[in-house]
Each structure stands twice: as structure tokens, then as C-alpha cells.
Amino acid sequence: MDWVLQDPIHGYYGSGQVVFGVRGDFVTASSLGPTLPRLLLPQLLQCLDVLATTTSEDLALVEWGPGDGELSRELGVLLAQERPQWQQRLQLLLVETSPLLQKRQAHHLQQQPLPWRHCSPATLASAPVHGVLMANELLDALPVERFTRGDDGWHWQWVSCSSGHLAWQLGPLLPPEVLHLLEAVGVQLAQDAFAQGWSSEIALSHGQWCKAAAAALQRGWVWCMDYGHSAQRYYSPQRGDGTLMAYGGQQAMGSPFCRPGQMDITAHICTDLVRHWAEAAGLHTCGEVSQGQGLLALGLAKQLGQLSQRDGPPLAQRLARREALLRLVDPAGLGGFRWLFFRRGIHDPGPGGLVALGEPATAEG
Numbered sequence: 128m129d130w131v132l133q134d135p136i137h138g139y140y141g142s143g144q145v146v147f148g149v150r151g152d153f154v155t156a157s158s159l160g161p162t163l164p165r166l167l168l169p170q171l172l173q174c175l176d177v178l179a180t181t182t183s184e185d186l187a188l189v190e191w192g193p194g195d196g197e198l199s200r201e202l203g204v205l206l207a208q209e210r211p212q213w214q215q216r217l218q219l220l221l222v223e224t225s226p227l228l229q230k231r232q233a234h235h236l237q238q239q240p241l242p243w244r245h246c247s248p249a250t251l252a253s254a255p256v257h258g259v260l261m262a263n264e265l266l267d268a269l270p271v272e273r274f275t276r277g278d279d280g281w282h283w284q285w286v287s288c289s290s291g292h293l294a295w296q297l298g299p300l301l302p303p304e305v306l307h308l309l310e311a312v313g314v315q316l317a318q319d320a321f322a323q324g325w326s327s328e329i330a331l332s333h334g335q336w337c338k339a340a341a342a343a344l345q346r347g348w349v350w351c352m353d354y355g356h357s358a359q360r361y362y363s364p365q366r367g368d369g370t371l372m373a374y375g376g377q378q379a380m381g382s383p384f385c386r387p388g389q390m391d392i393t394a395h396i397c398t399d400l401v402r403h404w405a406e407a408a409g410l411h412t413c414g415e416v417s418q419g420q421g422l423l424a425l426g427l428a429k430q431l432g433q434l435s436q437r438d439g440p441p442l443a444q445r446l447a448r449r450e451a452l453l454r455l456v457d458p459a460g461l462g463g464f465r466w467l468f469f470r471r472g473i474h475d476p477g478p479g480g481l482v483a484l485g486e487p488a489t490a491e492g
């Protein structure tokens with residue numbers, strides 16, 4: 128998965144052939160225009176205001192896996208408008224593996240007023256920031272390991288290549304650490320409930336990422352947004368083939384082997400495992416909410432209401448904005464996304480928690 132996504136010549140992201148949005152291979156919430164950033168703004172302001180009033184340090188908004196860079200660009204414009212006093216204090220930091228996507232991001236980031244730069248996880252770890260770290264559909268693009276139930280127990284599932292054809296192949300037995308990890312989030316693989324041939328995946332890469340994210344933050348929040356399931360649903364005996372999927376031309380392609388390097392490959396996140404790894408890395412869980420509920424808490428209903436005012440923009444524009452808003456909350460699509468919030472070095476905000484989690488706002492750390 129890492130090769131076919133990240134190889135600089137043949138990889139789908141690494142070679143820069145990925146096209147986001149309605150005219151590309153798949154739609155992400157960020158590729159739907161300015162609707163999402165406008166809605167996310169109150170949550171970012173709440174967090175950054177807390178930091179601005181409790182430290183004299185510079186502030187950062189880190190976007191990890193920024194795709195085309197449009198979300199960061201829009202947020203740069205909006206944050207500069209809302210808090211002009213932060214012009215010299217707030218910077219945008221982008222973490223991206225693909226040099227070709229970095230170029231696209233640079234093109235977009237030049238169109239906003241805040242200072243910005245690309246940086247690596249190692250640079251962030253050497254100078255951790257005070258800020259908010261966002262990752263929208265990043266974790267679902269990180270490589271996963273597959274495993275399956277064989278006739279003599281649980282095995283890794285490897286990929287074989289024979290005469291140019293890729294196929295699953297039974298690998299060695301799963302090490303006990305993996306079984307213990309799943310047990311830690313309530314999954315008992317030893318149960319007879321799992322039929323022979325039952326397969327799924329585990330993203331050990333998420334554990335590494337949680338460590339890198341925690342190391343990047345001196346004080347602040349991590350906000351992950353992704354397709355995901357709890358461990359109970361992810362590893363349910365009824366879900367016999369995991370969540371690994373390939374996408375191209377706005378369609379799910381079924382087998383990840385059909386056009387390697389020419390389409391996206393993605394797997395849902397297991398929210399319980401991400402939480403487990405985040406906490407092990409020193410992050411503290413603030414809460415979890417679906418994107419639909421989170422956006423409603425951030426004022427989506429109000430924005431929808433404003434679109435019906437007669438003195439607003441022309442009807443065609445209002446209808447397009449309405450469609451974008453509804454698409455973001457559609458429970459069968461982007462609205463079913465899970466938002467996970469973590470904090471580090473920040474006191475529990477108590478009863479006035481994060482706005483997106485549906486609790487009253489506070490400006491106190």
C-alpha cells in the first residue's frame with residue numbers, strides 16, 4: 128500500500144497523479160470548496176484563542192496530509208480576517224510526503240496572507256508547536272496490514288506477485304503482540320465466532336503517526352477526521368473482508384489489485400485503536416463525534432437557514448452552497464466521518480469543552 132501510494136514515479140500520491148474533487152477520482156470534504164473551512168473556523172478559533180491567551184509563544188496550525196492545500200489556504204484567509212492581530216504570530220505548517228503535491232500546495236498557499244512552510248515530522252519533533260494539528264483523510268491513506276483466519280489460527284495476509292498478477296497469500300502467524308493489542312480494545316480474536324477465511328486489517332502505521340503527532344505538539348489539540356468504526360464494528364464477525372477499498376473515477380473498484388498506482392487505496396480507521404495509540408503517545412482524549420453532529424454544533428443549521436433568505440446571493444449560488452452543506456452531513460457519506468479530538472499540555476476545559484463536541488465554548492485553558 129505504501130509503494131502503490133507513495134512511490135515517487137509509480138505511486139498514486141507520490142507521482143502526483145491523484146486528482147481530488149468532483150472531477151477527480153474521489154471527493155474529500157476539503158475539495159468541496161470554502162463550505163468546510165467556514166464551518167471549522169469557530170472550533171479553530173476557540174482552540175487558538177485559548178493558546179493565545181495562555182502563552183506568549185508563536186501559534187501554529189498544522190495540516191498533515193493536505194492534498195491540494197485548499198483547506199489550509201481557505202483557513203489562512205479566514206483566520207487572518209478574524210484575528211488580524213495574529214498576522215506575525217500565527218503560521219501554517221504543512222506536512223506532506225509527495226513532492227509533487229507539495230508543489231500544488233505551494234501554489235494554493237501563496238494565495239493567502241499568513242506565513243506558511245512545509246515541514247517534516249522530524250522538524251516538528253525538534254521544535255514542537257503551540258497550536259492545532261489537523262488531519263483530514265490522512266489516516267485512511269496510511270498503509271495497513273491484512274490478516275486472516277487460517278485453518279491453524281491467525282495469519283498475516285501477504286501480497287504475492289506472479290506473472291504480473293497480484294494476489295493475497297497466506298503469511299506467517301500473527302505475533303502475540305497484535306492479538307494483545309486487539310484484546311486491549313475489546314476484540315477477542317480467539318472466539319469461534321470468526322469463520323475460517325475471515326479477514327481484516329490493522330493499521331500499525333497509525334501507532335507511529337500518533338507518536339509523531341504527539342511529538343509535534345508542545346501544547347494544543349489534534350483533530351483527526353476520517354471514515355472510521357469502533358473496534359466492535361470494525362472487527363465484527365459479520366464484517367468478513369475488512370474495509371480496504373480502491374477508488375478511481377468516483378467509484379469503488381473492489382479489489383485493490385486491479386490498477387496499482389493508478390487509483391486510491393484506503394481503509395477505514397479503527398477509532399478505538401487510534402485512541403489507544405494516541406493515549407500511549409501522551410495525548411489526552413477530548414472526545415469523538417460524527418462529522419454531521421460536529422458540523423451542526425459548529426453552526427451548519429444556521430448557515431442552511433441563511434440560504435433561504437431572499438436578499439442573499441443568486442438562487443443558483445444558494446442551491447450549490449446548500450448542496451455542499453448537505454453533502455458534508457450526509458450520514459451515508461462524509462457526514463458519517465468520525466472526528467477525534469486529543470489535547471496535550473492543556474488543562475481539561477471542564478464543562479465548557481470543545482464547541483464541535485456540542486458543549487458550551489470557553490476561552491479558558
Ligand SMILES: C[S@@+](CC[C@H](N)C(=O)[O-])C[C@H]1O[C@@H](n2cnc3c(N)ncnc32)[C@H](O)[C@@H]1O
Binds near residue numbers: 147157264269
Ligand atoms: C486522501 S488524501 C487527503 C487530502 C486532503 N486532506 C483532503 O481532505 O482533501 C491524503 C493526503 O495525505 C498525504 N499523505 C499520505 N501519507 C502521508 C504521510 N505519511 N505524511 C504526510 N502526508 C501523507 C497524501 O499525499 C495526501 O496529500
